[in-house]
Amino acid sequence: MSRANAYYITSPIYYVNDAPHIGHAYTSLACDALARFMRLDGREVKFLTGTDEHGQKVEKAASAAGEAPQAFVERMSRRFSRLSDQMGFTNDDFIRTTEQRHVASVQRLWRELAARDQIYLGVYAGWYSVRDEAFYTESDLVDGMAPTGAPVEWVEEPSYFFRLSAWQDRLLEHYENNPDFIAPETRRNEVISFVKGGLVDLSVSRTSFRWGVPVPDDPDHVMYVWIDALTNYITGVGYPDTAHPEYRRFWPADVHLVGKDILRFHAVYWPAFLMAAELPPPKRVFAHGWWTNEGRKISKSLGNIIDPVALVERYGLDQVRYFLLREVPFGNDGDFSHRAMVSRMNDDLANDFGNLVQRVLSMVNRNCDARVPEPGALEDADEKLLAAAHALLDELRDSFARQSFHTALIRLWEVIGAANRYVDEQAPWALNKTDPARMRTVLYVLAETIRHLAVLAQPITPGGAGRILDQLAVDEGARGFASLGPDGALVPGTPLAKPEGVFPRYVEAGQGAR
Ligand code: MSP
DSSP states (O other): OOOGEEEEEEEEEEEETSSHHHHHHHHHHHHHHHHHHHHHTEEEEEEEEEEEEOOOHHHHHHHHTTTHHHHHHHHHHOOOOOOHHHHHHHOOOEETTTHHHHHHHHHHHHHHHHHHTOEEEEEEEEEETTTTEEEEEEGGOOOTTTTTOOOOOOEEEEEEEOOGGGGGHHHHHHHHHTTTTTTSSSHHHHHHHHHHHHHOOEEOSSSSSOOBBBBOOTOOOOEOTTHHHHHHHTTTTTTTTSSSSHHHHSOOEEEEEEGGGGGHIIIHHHHHHHHHHOOOOSEEEEEOOOOEETBBBOTTTTTTTHHHHHHHHHHHHHHHHHHHHHHSBBBBEEOHHHHHHHIIIIIIIIIIIIIIHHHHHHHHHHTTTOOOOOOOSSHHHHHHHHHHHHHHHHHHHHHTTTTOHHHHHHHHHHHHHHHHHHHHHHOOOHHHHOOHHHHHHHHHHHHHHHHHHHHHTTOHHHHHHHHHHHTTTTGGOSGGGGGGGGGGGOTTBBBBOOOOOSSSSOOTTTOOOO
């Protein structure tokens, strides 16, 4: 397949020292929705996720758990691959930075940089707090202590540096020439002013711990996290083999989705590393916002971490996927609350979408001999609803290309709203007695509108959308976007199974079903 048809999307690789939480699930979910959308649109997709397994924190966490680092990372990494299964993520690969393919890749990138004089040996010095496990600059200190109040000590150790400072102008030029490289816009502006403020060379090795990729030709050093972590995106497509079919097809990546806290690494360090090694930078980096929990910052010490699997068990997978991508414009911060979750799942999914499908398919079942009805001549109202359904594909393509998931969903729900109003206006239940031919036309128009809605909802709510398409007897092979529009229309006379509800309501304990 040609490069133009390929689509490469990545999530961050997650630190294994934490249990999977909402932040991990959120970025991967957005990637998954985009990957599914592009596949349904006929693109050849590669969706990569995985785990970031090196560094001092992992070394310490392993020793605290009384385990060898390798055994520890094996065990912890599995929690993330399991999360992918539990959330229905369709990643095509799962990369781990301790894999041989990655060690070979990052060592090769290092050599390419060293060969171009982009890396040199110097001394890393700073105020270190053992308690915070963090370095501070002189200006960070408050009365000689860390801003957290922890004592600090001056430490110096030999370190390799990447000549990041030399890339300032070329980075700015790159941002200027590629206005879509960083999104959203406000984040782009932040990165640009950060780079304009001046870049200093970046420490890329350590001698103070061992759990990392050894620096080629200097085994006292291991690589320091970001050069190791970021390189996963090219390892995943076969680097250092730049003739690898996947590398040729998929690099540069179409989009790296990341949280706002790690945008700088992706939008500054990563393109600088790549340009310095004479490799093309990714096409786009999109930074999403952070979730709070019932209005409060999420933190381990507050004990209010949101476990994505517990959410799915409580509300359902489609429901959680829909909520996370609908509630907050992708790129903004947002709040998770039980109330908002229930309102989305009951109002939008159960009432608006679920009831539309249930009402229409029950009437088809009862009044049309459980077959797709035969339509007669179309009236204006029919044409209008179908035209809105047909227009959705282009509108959603535009939204997904901008990672604007919530606008895609708003658009889908506008058509769901229009279909519900059309049902009320046309009153097909009354036509059953007065004008059965017209009733069949109305129900056909509705069934065809629902087919469009379900096909296009698959990337976000794959379970419910699939069940709607099952109930419309749409073949598995006819659920891609190529089937949208009149050519793939439902065939009158096709027998349909008895309809069943697709989006259950959330019932508060003690309230009983309504
Ligand atoms: N290992 C690095 C990334 C390397 S990528 C080459 C890392 N790992 S992480 O496990 O900390 O990743 C966490 C991801 O979860 C980040 O994208 C971060 O933005 C996201 N979130 C963590 N807490 C979050 C919220 N409360 N809300 C939304 N996302 C948040 O960083």
